[in-house]
Amino acid sequence: MADYDKYYETENLFGAPYVELVEFFKNHEPKGKLLDLGCGQGRDAIALARLGYTVTGVDNSKVGIDQMIGISNAENLKITGLASDIYDFDNYGDFDIVLLDSMFHFEQRDRQKEISLINKIANDLKADGLICVCVQDTGSKVRVLKGAISNSKPDFETVNDSSLVYRYEDDESGHKSTTKYCMYIVRKK
DSSP states (O other): OOOHHHHTTSTTTTOSOOHHHHHHHHHOSSOOEEEEETOTTTHHHHHHHHTTOEEEEEESOHHHHHHHHHHHHHHTOOEEEEESOGGGOOOGGGOSEEEEESOOOOOTTTHHHHHHHHHHHHHHSOTTOEEEEEEEOSTTHHHHHHHHHHTSSSOEEEEEEEEEEEEEEOTTTOOEEEEEEEEEEEEEO
């Protein structure tokens, strides 16, 4: 497992949230309770709390959680942070929206664990709740994600299935990368 406490010594490591993600949730009503699993330093949680959502962010990095809560406190946002393993969390029924941004990679060694988490969220999420997943659009990742959701016991309808591009630039090292992502959002029937 990566040592994100060390990575997050660089504040705002992954930059701004996807414009498309913020736009979707800006226009979404009602602004309810949102769970951001794997929230890191809070790039999505902070942006969505600024839009009026009540956000709970869960991440295994205490450094990332502390940075998110520091910004939340300074701006008087409605954000709760939990430094915990996302696989140990299980109160999905308390939320209107579950967000998983860049949490799934569907590598062979982790695929079943990740699919099991999707199924757990799908089963426990309240009716009309949303699951929003942003995943790299490489290899079979999008196909595996959509298959896991379509094979879950509750029925879901697709609300958004769009492509977006993530651009990363590290000023210190000069490293730059561009990666295609899929933003897939479903509503529980």
